[in-house]
Amino acid sequence: MDKFVESSWFVRIVALLLTILLYISVNFGDFQLTQKADDSAQTxxxxxxxxxxxxxxxxxxxxxxxxxxxxxxxxxxxxxxxxxxxxxxxxxxxxxxxxxxxxxxxxxxxxxxxxxxxxxxxxxxxxxxxxxxKVSDYFVVSPEFNDNMLAEGYQEEAVSVDPKRVKVTGSKAALNKIVYVKATLDVKEKVDKETTGTAKVQVLDGDLNKLDVKIEPETVQVSISVKNPSKKIALRFFPKGTPPKGIKIRSIKPETEEITIYGKESILRDMEELVVPVEVDSIKKDTTLTVPIEIGEGLNFVSPQLVKVKVTVEGSPEGEPEKKNGE
Missing domain, CATH: 2.170.120.30 (RNA Polymerase Alpha Subunit; Chain A, domain 2)
Known part of the structure; x- marks a missing residue:
């Protein structure tokens, strides 16, 4: 083994291997540089x-x-x-x-x-x-609120804005076109109580086109207070359906003859009484019933919600002897 290492062939082989490694190393580096250059040159x-x-x-x-x-x-x-x-x-x-x-x-x-x-x-x-x-002037902000966002039966009582005035800066021609400066309160849920929110100020011309002006401040606080009007009205009951044969409904008398109903003033204004049906299909004798009071659109609450009524009858169902008073 020592003789082989010391031989001229061993030296030649090692020299050849080193030459090959050096060639590969140099050319691979050139390849990488070329590739990077190609990448950087790519648009x-x-x-x-x-x-x-x-x-x-x-x-x-x-x-x-x-x-x-x-x-x-x-x-x-x-x-x-x-x-x-x-x-x-x-x-x-x-x-x-x-x-x-x-x-x-x-x-x-x-x-x-x-x-x-x-x-x-x-x-x-x-x-x-x-x-x-450039010119500047102060304008009063008109607060607005969409009535469709009111809870059933509620109505707008007052709408206010803070601050009440904003500074508008722009060209003289633009400021001369200003007709509306308003802020509309936008809410996600139906409103049934006093509500305050941030509203963006809009500056518009007579055709409701947005004007290119600067507004300070750009947003204001809009508050709305609501009310739930009420009215006392009479109750009137009537029989609904047909009682058994031999039975005649003599009277329907409620425990209370008046209720308080809540809703929009425009609905309440024309209401003087509430007519409530009483089911009599299965009534065979004098009976006291608990009747729910149902309300329509534009109304949201009634007090009381349940009313007891006494139904008095005459006669007896066919096939059954008529009971005398006191029996």
């Missing part, structure tokens, strides 16, 4: 949505309308740079109006802090803006 494309736009102008004296809140940006270039840009979002889209005169203009949306290795397309590339002298 990818992606659209980023909801990118805010900043407008630069004299905010103290001018009002600008037409600037979109958000736009789209298409990026083309190496995938790694696109992914990094999407993740960091450290770039800015802006409109420079610092040296633009009052009036209507079509201006480009510019960008900064984007890699020069990317091809950037803003969608849209330009926008139409109007620059006007």
């Amino acid at each position: 990818n494309s992606e659209v980023i949505t909801d990118v805010p736009v900043q407008a630069y102008y004299d905010t103290e004296n001018l009002f600008v309308s037409g600037v979109p809140d958000k736009v789209k940006v298409e990026l083309k270039g190496p995938k790694s740079i696109i992914e990094s840009t999407k993740r960091l979002r450290d770039f800015e889209l802006f409109i420079d109006l610092t040296n633009t005169s009052i009036g209507k203009h079509r201006v480009p949306i510019k960008y900064k802090q984007l890699s020069d290795k990317l091809k950037v397309t803003v969608i849209p590339e330009t926008v139409d803006v109007t620059i006007e002298e």
Whole structure:
């Protein structure tokens, strides 16, 4: 074995193996570099949505309308740079109006802090803006509430708003168009008690179009108080159905002849009595019944809900002897 290791053939074999390993190592590294270069050179494309736009102008004296809140940006270039840009979002889209005169203009949306290795397309590339002298005024807010959100039988008593006035800033032309400044309270459940919630202020023209103005504050507190009107009305009972043969209903007398009923005033206004049916199909003798008082649409409660009635009869069912009084 020692002789083989010391032989010239052993040295030649080891040298050959080292040469092969060195060749593979060098060429594999070149292959990886080539592959990375190919990957970085490959062009990818992606659209980023909801990118805010900043407008630069004299905010103290001018009002600008037409600037979109958000736009789209298409990026083309190496995938790694696109992914990094999407993740960091450290770039800015802006409109420079610092040296633009009052009036209507079509201006480009510019960008900064984007890699020069990317091809950037803003969608849209330009926008139409109007620059006007800025004016401000205070307007009274009208609180509103949808009556359909009231619980059955309840009605609106009062609606209030806090603050009562808001500051509206915009162009003189826009403020001259203002007809409505309102805040509508939106609720998820039917209202049967005093309720307060946050409502967004809307500034509208005579055709209910939203005007491009700035509102301070943008939201207000709207409160609604409700009431559940009531009225005392008479009860009247009548027999429903047909008693057994030989039986005649002589009278139906309730334990109470008056009830209190709750509901909308528009319904209660025309109600003077409530007519309640009493089932007499199976009545064969003088009987006291407990009758439930049912109410209709627009009403939500009645007191009492159950009334005892005494049903007095004459005669006896066929086939049965008639009982005399006291028997």
